[in-house]
Structure formats: C-alpha cells, structure tokens
Amino acid sequence: MQIKEIIESSKRHWETALPHLSIDCVVFGFDQQQLNVLLLKLKDNAENWILPGGYVLKKEALDDAARRILKERSGADKIFLNAFNVFGDLNRSEGYFTEYDDDLWHKQRFVTIGYYALVDHESVTPVIDASSEDCRWMPIDELPEMVMDHKSIIENALATLREQIRYKPIGYNLLPEExxxxxxxxxxxxxxxxxxxxxxxxxxxxxxxxxxxxxxxxxxxxxxxxxxxxxxxxxxxxxxxxxxx
Amino acid sequence: MQIKEIIESSKRHWETALPHLSIDCVVFGFDQQQLNVLLLKLKDNAENWILPGGYVLKKEALDDAARRILKERSGADKIFLNAFNVFGDLNRSEGYFTEYDDDLWHKQRFVTIGYYALVDHESVTPVIDASSEDCRWMPIDELPEMVMDHKSIIENALATLREQIRYKPIGYNLLPEExxxxxxxxxxxxxxxxxxxxxxxxxxxxxxxxxxxxxxxxxxxxxxxxxxxxxxxxxxxxxxxxxxx
DNA sequence: CCAAAAGTGTTATAAATACACCCATGT
DNA sequence: ACATGGGTGTATTTATAACACTTTTGG
Missing domain, CATH: 1.10.10.10 (Winged helix-like DNA-binding domain superfamily/Winged helix DNA-binding domain)
Incomplete structure (x- = not known):
C-alpha cells in the first residue's frame, strides 16, 4: 500500500469506525482435499501474510460487521460466522507502523475480535483489494509466515472448530449444496x-x-x-x- | 449516583480508557448450597441490578483489565478468569442515559467483553463503591430484574460453564483451599x-x-x-x- | 443407635472402535 | 477385473448410570 493510500484510509476510518476495535476473520474452506484458510498478503509487507479483517462501523452490530468484512474480502454470502475469542494483549501490534505518525488509524492499540467462518470453497472468489497484492487459500498445515499474532489466532480458531465438531454438526457451510x-x-x-x-x-x-x-x-x-x-x-x-x- | 459524579467520572474515563469498549464480569461463587452471581445495584436505578463491569485502560491488556475490575469490585485476587463471549449488538444499551448530553462517556455505543470468573465465596467481600447502593451474591435460579442485556449475559456465561464442566475440571477457584x-x-x-x-x-x-x-x-x-x-x-x-x- | 461418609461391587445400557462381509456399479 | 461406494453385521472395549452393600465414625 502506498503511503498516500494509508493516510487516506486512515482519515476515513477515524470518521466512520469505532477506534481501537478490529475484527479478524479466520475463514475456513474445504477443497475436497484439505482444510484451507483465506489469507491476504499486503503490498510492501515482504513475506508476511495477514488475516482478512476490518473495522466496526459506528452504527453497525458486531456480527454484521464481520459478515460485511467477509463479503468484501471473499464474495461469500451465506456463511457460518462465530466469534470465538478476543485478543486484547498490549503487545500484539507492537513494532508495526512505527515509522508513521501517531495519529495514523492503523497505529492505534487494537483489541481484535476473532471470528471464524465456514464457507463453501467453490462459492468464494478471493478478492484482491487495493491494499493487498495477493489473496488466496492456504492449507492449514502449511501456513506461511504471518503478521503479529495472526498465526496463533488461526491455531486458536482451529482448536475451537475441532472442539465444536465433536458435538455439533459441521459441513453445512463448508460443502456445496449437494x-x-x-x-x-x-x-x-x-x-x-x-x-x-x-x-x-x-x-x-x-x-x-x-x-x-x-x-x-x-x-x-x-x-x-x-x-x-x-x-x-x-x-x-x-x-x-x-x-x- | 449523583449527576455531578457521573459527569466527573465521564471526564476521567475519556482520558484514561478505551472508548466504546467495556468489560462485564459474571462472577460465580459457591456457598456450599448453591451457585451465586455477584451483582450490583446502582443508586437511582430503581429495581434494576447490574453486572460488575468497567473499562479497559489505554495501556492495559484486556485480561489485566478484567482482573483489576474484579479485584476492585470483590476484593478477590486469585481467580479463574475467562473471556467467554462478546456482546456487540447496536441496541444493547438503547434507552439508557437518554436524558444526558451526547458527550457523556456512559452514553456511548459499547461493545462489551463478557468474562466469567470463578471465585471462592469465602474470600470475597462484596465492595459497595461510590456508584452503587448495594452489592451482593444472588442465587442463579432467583435472579432479580437486570439492566440492559445483563441477564442474558449471565445465562450465556452459565451455559458456557456447564459445557466446560463436562470436559474440564471445575472447582479449584470455587472452593476453599481444603x-x-x-x-x-x-x-x-x-x-x-x-x-x-x-x-x-x-x-x-x-x-x-x-x-x-x-x-x-x-x-x-x-x-x-x-x-x-x-x-x-x-x-x-x-x-x-x-x-x- | 443413627446418619453421614468412604469405598467398593454389581449389573444394565449405551457409545465408540475395529473389522469384515456382501452387493452395486462405472470404466 | 477392479477400485470405489453403500450398507450392514458383529465382537470388543469403554463410559455412563443406577443401585446396593459394607465399614467407619461422631454425637
């Protein structure tokens, strides 16, 4: 992402979204072979991948925000969404955006709500948006290097999914209709x-x-x-x- | 709580805490007979009880905030604390503080993190702070009328506890040492x-x-x-x- | 003696696990 | 023919549940 774009989006976010609060989505998809997670690679961010995430609008319910963010990122619509944990440590975004001004939106201290989503692999077209240079499915057992605490967020989501599958049916949103x-x-x-x-x-x-x-x-x-x-x-x-x- | 006190605390909170984000604690205690929840009654709030809660300081980890809030409210120290859910609907605090100015801290739209805590009933001395007129244990099967969505937060916490007890040991923090x-x-x-x-x-x-x-x-x-x-x-x-x- | 506590035995039932068999069918 | 899929049989093990018996002990 260009510096100019960052500054622009920063202004917009301060006006429209709740500060200090973000949503990160762990989007699971199944390709008939293995379980995958939808990941983004930011421009200018070397080899580090990132979870699709976003912010909560001032007049938007949390679950609606998660749904919207996911739709923007993946085109997926009928999805199973579940807040599974909150990540609120102080040091979780330490060392990022240090070269920017303190009033940059992205430089805030963020508490992030982790959502996990189950989507039909087929119905998703990964969307490469303005700030990303790549967006793709990655198999859960070969995750790339990731930004901040995002890898541990994925592991936490997977652990939750594995517990859930023991006493709740899974599959409605991970498989095609038939x-x-x-x-x-x-x-x-x-x-x-x-x-x-x-x-x-x-x-x-x-x-x-x-x-x-x-x-x-x-x-x-x-x-x-x-x-x-x-x-x-x-x-x-x-x-x-x-x-x- | 007097209007003056509310305005005062409002100023302080804007300076020290993260906006839009709150923590509510469902504190379970066991008195050898039944399971109880620690509840507060605010001054001037008729018959409505409220969960002990608070805000996250700007330089404070979420879990630390929950621990601090709980200590302030109950004196309980060695506690089992667990974030169990997030409550982020738009209408959850609708109709409260309507008679106050819009810049009142308490009138913000809040996303609240629900923590449940297991404490030894004996080691807790309910603290009636400046804003409360009462603070006491209430049995979970005879809950009083409660503010906003606090009753459903308790029910959600109890459901989580009941799931947990099926595959994790419970008791370390709900019973005395011996x-x-x-x-x-x-x-x-x-x-x-x-x-x-x-x-x-x-x-x-x-x-x-x-x-x-x-x-x-x-x-x-x-x-x-x-x-x-x-x-x-x-x-x-x-x-x-x-x-x- | 009585009531609570501690520890164990027994039996029935249900669930999980591991295998194996038979049949159908598309190439 | 053969690999995959569909459906069922069966034996073993493990977990859950219900109940009962025995012994101990404080008052």
Missing part, C-alpha cells in the same frame, strides 16, 4: 486431522438425521457413482442447538 | 442443576487424579468427619489443558 458421503467424511477427517472408519462414520452421520438423500448420483468419476446428499436444514439446525454429539 | 468430597459433589450439582450419584461421582473424580487426600478431617459436623482434600495443582492444570473429560 455432496457425497465420502466428501463429507473427508471434510471431517480434514478438520480433525486423522482418518475415520468409513462404516462407523456412515452410521453416526445417518443417526443424527441431518442428511437428505437425493435421487441422483455424482456421475463422471472413475468408479461407482456416489449418491448425492444435501443437508436437511431443519434437523441440522435442531442438532446445532442441542449439545449432545 | 474441602471435602461431599462439598465438591454439591458444587458440581449446583453448576449442573441436577443431582449426581455419589459412588459414581467419587470414582470419576478419583480417576482424574486431580485430588490430594489430606491427612485430616473436617471436625465438628453432626456425623462422621469427612476427609479433607485439596487440588493437586500440577495434575489439575494438566487436566485443564487436555480436553477429554
């Missing part, structure tokens, strides 16, 4: 980080009654066409509200 | 809201290996003196870090 059983299983394995037994997974998933079997198959593979499923929205929501997985 | 097995069981029952089987509870607790049996008993009861225990700090910490309860 998907197959092996795809769902691979998603679970990617989140948990280990293999699951196929037969047991099948029975367990079926027992929770959150799937609708569609009357069609995914053609074109090299082998037997797998059956397509979609989530039963009502039962899925019901399962989300209980906590007994 | 305690008996029946006391620990009553604590669990108070948190969960239902009775547990004694024999099974005994075995389960023992299996987790977090208790040190002391070589003495609690004398003076009407019946057989129960054995005193304390927590084995190392193993307790280890159990906290795993997540397999």
């Amino acid at each position: 998907f197959t059983m092996p795809e769902l299983q691979r998603l679970y394995e990617a989140v948990l980080g280990y293999k699951l037994n196929r037969g047991n997974f099948y029975r367990r998933i079926m027992r929770y009654n959150i799937l609708k079997k569609l009357d069609k198959e995914r053609k074109g593979g090299a082998h037997k066409s797998p059956i397509l499923y979609s989530f039963d929205k009502d039962n899925y929501q019901k399962a989300l509200n209980e906590f007994s997985w | 305690f008996t097995m029946p006391e620990l069981q009553r604590l669990y029952e108070a948190v969960l809201g239902y009775k547990l089987n004694r024999g099974n509870f005994y075995r389960r607790i023992m299996r987790y290996n977090i208790l040190k049996k002391l070589d003495k008993e609690r004398k003076g009861g009407a019946h057989k003196s129960p054995i005193l225990y304390s927590f084995d700090k190392d193993n307790y910490q280890k159990a906290l870090n795993e997540f397999s309860w």
Whole structure:
C-alpha cells in the first residue's frame, strides 16, 4: 500500500469506525482435499501474510460487521460466522507502523475480535483489494509466515472448530449444496486431522438425521457413482442447538 | 449516583480508557448450597441490578483489565478468569442515559467483553463503591430484574460453564483451599442443576487424579468427619489443558 | 443407635472402535 | 477385473448410570 493510500484510509476510518476495535476473520474452506484458510498478503509487507479483517462501523452490530468484512474480502454470502475469542494483549501490534505518525488509524492499540467462518470453497472468489497484492487459500498445515499474532489466532480458531465438531454438526457451510458421503467424511477427517472408519462414520452421520438423500448420483468419476446428499436444514439446525454429539 | 459524579467520572474515563469498549464480569461463587452471581445495584436505578463491569485502560491488556475490575469490585485476587463471549449488538444499551448530553462517556455505543470468573465465596467481600447502593451474591435460579442485556449475559456465561464442566475440571477457584468430597459433589450439582450419584461421582473424580487426600478431617459436623482434600495443582492444570473429560 | 461418609461391587445400557462381509456399479 | 461406494453385521472395549452393600465414625 502506498503511503498516500494509508493516510487516506486512515482519515476515513477515524470518521466512520469505532477506534481501537478490529475484527479478524479466520475463514475456513474445504477443497475436497484439505482444510484451507483465506489469507491476504499486503503490498510492501515482504513475506508476511495477514488475516482478512476490518473495522466496526459506528452504527453497525458486531456480527454484521464481520459478515460485511467477509463479503468484501471473499464474495461469500451465506456463511457460518462465530466469534470465538478476543485478543486484547498490549503487545500484539507492537513494532508495526512505527515509522508513521501517531495519529495514523492503523497505529492505534487494537483489541481484535476473532471470528471464524465456514464457507463453501467453490462459492468464494478471493478478492484482491487495493491494499493487498495477493489473496488466496492456504492449507492449514502449511501456513506461511504471518503478521503479529495472526498465526496463533488461526491455531486458536482451529482448536475451537475441532472442539465444536465433536458435538455439533459441521459441513453445512463448508460443502456445496449437494455432496457425497465420502466428501463429507473427508471434510471431517480434514478438520480433525486423522482418518475415520468409513462404516462407523456412515452410521453416526445417518443417526443424527441431518442428511437428505437425493435421487441422483455424482456421475463422471472413475468408479461407482456416489449418491448425492444435501443437508436437511431443519434437523441440522435442531442438532446445532442441542449439545449432545 | 449523583449527576455531578457521573459527569466527573465521564471526564476521567475519556482520558484514561478505551472508548466504546467495556468489560462485564459474571462472577460465580459457591456457598456450599448453591451457585451465586455477584451483582450490583446502582443508586437511582430503581429495581434494576447490574453486572460488575468497567473499562479497559489505554495501556492495559484486556485480561489485566478484567482482573483489576474484579479485584476492585470483590476484593478477590486469585481467580479463574475467562473471556467467554462478546456482546456487540447496536441496541444493547438503547434507552439508557437518554436524558444526558451526547458527550457523556456512559452514553456511548459499547461493545462489551463478557468474562466469567470463578471465585471462592469465602474470600470475597462484596465492595459497595461510590456508584452503587448495594452489592451482593444472588442465587442463579432467583435472579432479580437486570439492566440492559445483563441477564442474558449471565445465562450465556452459565451455559458456557456447564459445557466446560463436562470436559474440564471445575472447582479449584470455587472452593476453599481444603474441602471435602461431599462439598465438591454439591458444587458440581449446583453448576449442573441436577443431582449426581455419589459412588459414581467419587470414582470419576478419583480417576482424574486431580485430588490430594489430606491427612485430616473436617471436625465438628453432626456425623462422621469427612476427609479433607485439596487440588493437586500440577495434575489439575494438566487436566485443564487436555480436553477429554 | 443413627446418619453421614468412604469405598467398593454389581449389573444394565449405551457409545465408540475395529473389522469384515456382501452387493452395486462405472470404466 | 477392479477400485470405489453403500450398507450392514458383529465382537470388543469403554463410559455412563443406577443401585446396593459394607465399614467407619461422631454425637
């Protein structure tokens, strides 16, 4: 980002957003192989990547801000969003923007709200905005160097996701509308980080009654066409509200 | 609180604290009978109670702020503190302080970080500060009318506590240094809201290996003196870090 | 003696885990 | 033919729950 652009955006932010408060989104996406996180690379910031984040408008609810930021960054719309932690240490942005004036927006002390989001990999077109030189999916087990405490924010989000998956269904927002059983299983394995037994997974998933079997198959593979499923929205929501997985 | 005092504190807060950001503490204490929450009643605020809360100093980490606020309000020192959620809706403080000028600190739009704290009931002396007319323990199943969204913040904290107790040990900060097995069981029952089987509870607790049996008993009861225990700090910490309860 | 506490035994039930079998089907 | 997918059977282990019995002990 050019100095001029930074100064410009700084003025705008002071006028429109709540100071000292930011939102960082850990956006998880699944590409049928592995779990990925959406990351940005700022211009002029060497090799360091950054979480898509933003600020809360003065008349905007926190959750709405997270949704807006995510939409701006990824084009993703129907998403599962959850505030999972707050990061408010003093030293978390130490050493950044030191060469700028103290009234620069970005140089404030920030408390950031960590949101994690589950999005369908396919429905997302990473948007490279004015301040970024790159925006892309990165696999969670090969994260690049990251700015400030952003890597530990991701690890914290992943730990939360792994706890959640044990007693709440996951997948509604990480998979396309229609998907197959092996795809769902691979998603679970990617989140948990280990293999699951196929037969047991099948029975367990079926027992929770959150799937609708569609009357069609995914053609074109090299082998037997797998059956397509979609989530039963009502039962899925019901399962989300209980906590007994 | 007198108008004059409000105006005074307003000036001070603008100088020392981060705007738009507050902390509210749900302080749980156990009195051998039931689970209680520490609540305040503001002067001039009719029948409405409020959570002990405060603001984050400009050069103060979030967790430190929560600890400080709690110490000021309760005198409690060695406490278990945990940020459990953020409350950032627009309408959460709507209708308060409407009769004051817009530059009043308290009239800002606030995003509040909810912390829950577990404290030893005995070690706390509720402090009635300048702005409060009352400060006391209230049982969680008989909460009074509360200001803004504070009642739902408590319910959210309690739900979090009930989830936590299923896979992490609870009690280190809710019980005195030395305690008996029946006391620990009553604590669990108070948190969960239902009775547990004694024999099974005994075995389960023992299996987790977090208790040190002391070589003495609690004398003076009407019946057989129960054995005193304390927590084995190392193993307790280890159990906290795993997540397999 | 009585009531609470401590510790253990037993049994039923449910859940998790690991394997294995059979059938279907697209190339 | 064969690799993948769908569906089910089954045996083992582990966890949870309900209940009961015994012994100890303070008053």
